[in-house]
Amino acid sequence: MCVDLFENLILHMNKQQLAAKIWESANQMRSKIEANEYKDYILGFIFYKYLSDTQVSFLIEQGMTPDDIKALAEDDTETVDYIRREKGFFIAYDNLFSTWVDSSTEFDESNVRDALSAFNRLINKKHKKLFEGIFTTLETGLSKLGETSGKRTKAISDLLHLIKAIPMTGNLGYDVLGYIYEYLIEKFAANAGKKAGEFYTPHEVSLLMSEITAHELKHKDEIEIYDPTSGSGSLLINIGSSVAKHAKSKDDIKYYAQELKQSTYNLTRMNLIMRGILPDNITTRNGDTLEDDWPYFDETNPQETYQPLYVDAVVSNPPYSQKWEPENKENDPRYARFGLAPKTKADFAFLLHDLYHLKPDGIMTIVLPHGVLFRGGEEGEIRKQLIENNHIDAIIGLPANIFFGTGIPTVILVLKQKRENNDVLIVDASKHFVKEGKNNKLQDSDIKRITDAVINRQDNAKFSKVASKKTIQENEYNLNIPRYVDSSPAAETWDIHATMLGGIPNREIAALKEYWDALPELLDALFTAKSSEYSELAVEKSQVQATIALHPQLLAFIQAYKQAFEGFDEYLKNTLIEGWANVNRNRQQAQLSIELFKRMQPIALVDKYQAYQLLSDQWQIISADLEMMQTEGFDATKQVDPNMIIKKVKGKETEVQEGWKGHIMPFELVQKNYLIDDLNELKMQEDKLSEVVSTIDELIEYFKEEDDSVLNDNNDSFAKAGLSLAVIDAYLGINSEEIAALNKYIALLDNKAKVDEKLAFIAEYPQVQWHQMEASKNGTYAKGKVNSYLKMLRAEFSFDPETIEGKVIKASKLLDEQAELKADIKEKALQLHINTKSTIEKLSDDQVNTLLELKWITPLCDELASMPSAVVNRLTTKVQSLADKYAVTYSKVANEIQTSENELAEMMDQLTGNEFDMQGLAELTKLLKGE
Template sequence: MNKQQLASKIWESANKMRSKIEANEYKDYILGFIFYKFLSDKEVKFLKENDWTDDDLPHVTEDDAETVDYIRSNVGYFISYKHLFSTWIDKGSDFNAADVTEALSAFSRLINPSHKKVFDKVFATLETGLSKLGENSGARTKAIRDLLHLIKDIPMDGRQDYDVLGFIYEYLISNFAANAGKKAGEFYTPHEVSLLMSEIVAAHLKDRQQIKIYDPTSGSGSLLINIGKCVARYMGGGDNIKYYAQELKENTYNLTRMNLVMRGILPNNIVTRNGDTLEEDWPYFDDNDPVNTYDPLYVDAVVSNPPYSQSWNPADKESDPRYRFGLAPKGKADYAFLLHDLYHLKPDGIMTIVLPHGVLFRGGTEGAIRRNLVEYNHIDAIIGLPANIFFGTGIPTIIMVLKQKRENTDVLIVDASKGFAKVGKNNVLRACDIKKIVDVVSARADVEKFAKVVSLDEIRGNDYNLNIPRYVDSSDKNERWDIFATMFGGIPLSELADFHEYWAAFPHLKDALFTASGEAHCRLNVANLKSSVLDAADVTAFTARYASSFADFEAFLTTRLLDGMETLNITREKSIISDDVFSRLNGLPLIDKYKAYQLLDDEWKKIAVDLEIIRTEGFASSKQVDPNMVVKTKDGKKQEVQDGWIGHIIPFALVQQTLLAADLARLNAREARLSELAAEYESLLNELSEEDKDKPFVNDEGDAFVPKEVAKAIKSMEVEPETLAVLRKVNALNNEEKSLKKQIKADSTALHLLTKKTIEELTDEQARQMIKLKWIPPVLDSMAGLPSAVIADFIARLLALAGKYETTFTEVDSQIAETESSLVSLLDELTGNEFDMQGIQELKSLLGGSAHE
């Protein structure tokens, strides 16, 4: 399984296993055990890299002080052989819940003092929560054993940055958050929002060799980790990034530490603190040595997603240097968090913070703080996000970007509230949405209905109200109706002007399609608008120019992806390819480069999975097949069983379509013939008389033959000759059907096994060609479809405009009159009693039909 499949499998099982335990609690247990497995496997890996064998491992005991010191000094902790995760698995039915309690207690005792802050009490939440996994020891043992077996297959070595562990950990946190309701906000920032903030920060820090980043409300630590990954992309590695994290809730604080450690971050680069960010600022010193350790925390970047509008106590905070711009009100701590973050920034630093929309326009002390932030030139950008994008709350939020020192005095305001995809109950930023926002922030560009660079004078003129709609109007254009065109027909030139981008791209097309009809209107002068557009020289030139721009795109992709597939940097490679796509689109009108980016991203997600496997397992993995495991129900119980094979990388279908085309064609021909039989059965059924359809050789519903009864009827010879001829044909079809089904099953099995053998025996060149066919054509096809999609949308909009005024009010009025006249004529033909006729006469009068009397 690839990492997505493994993560999905673990989540589905874990969600069922948690039973009545809240998702917010259960996450601490499974994630805690994953972390313990990571530490256990890491110790074993270290020992084996230093000449310890499997036979030596049982001698790793607490009684051997020299070994204990050796391991603690190198990995930061010590786990004896009997407490290793692998030992728990090997114990099978002899495993007991008490083994976990004993192991966690021993771990706490044997942490290297130099790693105390990283590992001390990191399993506290797991230890105290074990009792909730079962009402008695036996139930707890079973629940824990099930959990251990669930996660035992997660690879922990992180070879070549194959971040399976990190991916699964993040995947589980995300899914637990989605099921945790309002509590989700306590520990998780949606990955897409985290990525957006990370890209903005990384662009600012990309030229630095060494940085410090800080999250004062760190949650699970995912936001910090994403910042580090994005910055490391520019720095060439992450060992020069120092991570500072502060979190109030102990269980969430433990998630932060676990997550940071498991991502391969050096322990010396992890500095964490369990405390109240607002009440207790980051300490300037170590309590054990306050004089020599005095070091105020100033960092290159602060990122945070604090609790929204949280109550806090501003009493006695007037002299706190963090709040020099003012004290946030007691009922809303939003600006308290913001000012705390800003205080810890270096002069050339950057911060991004998620806040509710209210901080942009609320008055009182918040208004005063906002005024100071503007006047002291700290607010760099404001990004309005879609509503319902965070788990547990549907309120719209913003990301505010601030800096200590800025050269410009304006503020970039972005309304990104309309760009998202609906996924389940939540809205999610797509890759194209993130890319567009980051590009606009980097360029500080005005974009109609999306972004505006607002001057300081304009903000002052609005009394420092930063509410986004004051500056960026992203509302949809209202539908217009032209009164003259409604009455007399024609197309208003003012509405045709809305297509100005198309007329600029197709300079001769407008005159070819429309003829002026007065000063303000025109008429369509072609019989078939669609074909006229498609055949227009401007349009064919447009598609040809696009095709020319991408003429060598296949060769480019092949060189980039195939030649260095075992060593390339996957994240950086995506950026290189997307930059190339943008370059090809540069100067081409009408094509939305962000739609192209999304298409690339959709395909890249699939390609990246294969690249990770190849980088981790080598090119030979492309010639491997895996058991196809499916869940089937047997005796009322669901169990996982093998159902054939699937390609580890190369799909069976691709091999069959290319290397085994003749075998596949034979199978498809038989399947096609099988599907034809149904029509032939129906035709023969229609040849029977109604009397014959009541006989036993036709089923009770009268829509199918009964094969056994057909055979009996033929044998008895007690039917009419015509009927007998039909039944003999039915019998022949039935024999053919049986033979076809048997042959198809045999051919399908043979082709499946032949495909398996073919994949396993591929030459390197054949495997390379299969990978190329899997990766490259889907990208090419998606890009090639962009011009036709643009033209199809253009035609649809033109047709809608032409149809809008096609029927005039005068014509509608005439149609109504004709209909009324016809109805009156029909009423004249009706007869009835005296009262009926009075009613009919009144209806005729209403229809204006008195002349028919």
């Protein structure tokens, strides 16, 4: 792909499109390099660009000119010390990312090595721990980018130009860099197999843990959060983002992160720094969490000054069931109170470490395998002590196959140091997910459903249960989720009485209690009593849907639903369109959900979380548009961008422009509302073409059987030459002196006749209307002109459409019509495209607002409005299924079989045959009669 074209294209994308494009290109570039390794190169260079760009931005803010920046060098000690003091690092002009990608400079891989070495040397002492060795993984891995210096230089240069145009800063939280970084980490994790678990917690799991934690901490002004197995740092960052929605300032959040593996530790630091977190608010450590406790106050002398740090929240996703060394740790204050986890499984060691570092009012969430809920031995004793000491607040069972690199089901444990209640909320969310590729994924509505259950400590059938300490004690401290929440679907049962004698069991009708509670009169309209325990349909089965849909209570239910959402579209319009500039995108979805749930609160039968998912899906579109509008201004809505696609040119994939696309406004939406006549005209021609193609396909099927000489070698289309000959043959039998004379003239032309010979022929055949054709300068007629005239003459003759000649002529005319339609459609589509571009660029502000309403609000309101119809359909299906289940009784089937057997036996009495046939028939008759 052409790098320059990519750089131009990248300027016209929102962050979702940009992230996807960079991933696609990076994945092509990595060739045979493992995804888990290649991530270190691209993420490392993105981080270096971030540092370079932030230093340049800082210097411009300080009043430096481009020439001043060009003069930046290590020998200017005063400037170097100032920048190091303010930023924590210094990068000379020659080592800036922007210098590397400047077309006027000559780039070599040695530039990168020299720059990374200089960076490490020039870190400010105060921030040495934060920055030192942060590029080690990138530096040591450069050699894998090519066998020779030239190949490595090209590979690095391509990578630098790929990320060159990523914006690093922006207005109103336009966090493009952070989004792209997280996106790439997730994509690399999905491609890294088992190694993914070393550095990535899926965003949805991270978000779920963050929302639970943030709610607990929302009353605090200053917050400290800690992840002892930080991986890429995404868990910390997401918790920070969720907490920041409630905090007075994001600068009042302090982050502590520890990670064992060096390359992953570097990811943690990069990710935290690039989110704009103040360096003084980031404390990190590369070390073994279980072997050496951390964090503590004075790290320089841990043996003599050990004072552990207690934080507001701990979040972690440690390696599952990892081996560890518990020997000599009996007196470790982290474990002394509850005991040591077994040597083969460190799960509880990580949990106890997290719990130890919580403040008295702190909260922790940790992801662990299901075994921690029920395994015995040392783990069973630890679990018992945690329950007796009232630390376990909630358990959330997650779906299987939700993490990259492992398919095992996992749980999130929520623990607190001090709690007022002594029960445990148990949530089984294992059935709540959508399939995405090879993995399962929590939807926004699933996260919301779980979070609400945890925050409100709800009992929900087949989903969540508040288990008392007494119940848990009776279960011998076994917390296995199925003991408390049965989320499995009800087993199908069959009533023997109803199966034999008919009727619908009342208990199976009562299983639809939620519908009858909301619509009690509908029950009597649908069923009538057959006996004290059985009922039957009160209407014909074909009338079930109409009976439900037209019932007064159902109509009243729909009306109440409509009233609940009356004015919702205006509320959305005022909030999102009229007030677009002031929308806080980080908090707006939560505010919209509050409004949505408030309106749905009195409505039964409609799942509010399904409605929330509709809102969430639409919010992704709205938020992306708002992000561009708030960053680029309102005129971004009137902007069109080149539509770039990848095409193969001379065997090489190249990015080329194919028309235009709306920066925010979809072409199709604009056409439907402001160019509808042109759109309908194009659609009419496309429909005509579709009919023509369909008829041609029918004729091809005909000729496959009758005469495939007019078809190509694959028999899937007409052969032009073969069809032309068939047309000529069809017209040969036409008795016309003029046509016969013209055919002779063409033969004369084919024999290279001289001009005087042709003129003599023309004079000899006055019956030909020669004046109907355009003559050449010498008075003769060219073959093409003659053939066109012949075609016109032949067209005046009609053939029986059922004959092969008629179908040949029809096929020829249809192919001509097809070509004309294609040309016309191409021209009309191009003109519509041009008109759409012009229309978008000339939109008035009022027209933009109308289109935004149609794009953002109308789809959501339409989907919400259709939800009662889904209730009708679900109930109809359930009632009809009940009726079908017992519609045919076993007794009826048995009687029908017996009747059929008797009738067959009587018919066999009338059969004749030889002696052996009759003996066989006699035996079969006995069998049928049961003798």
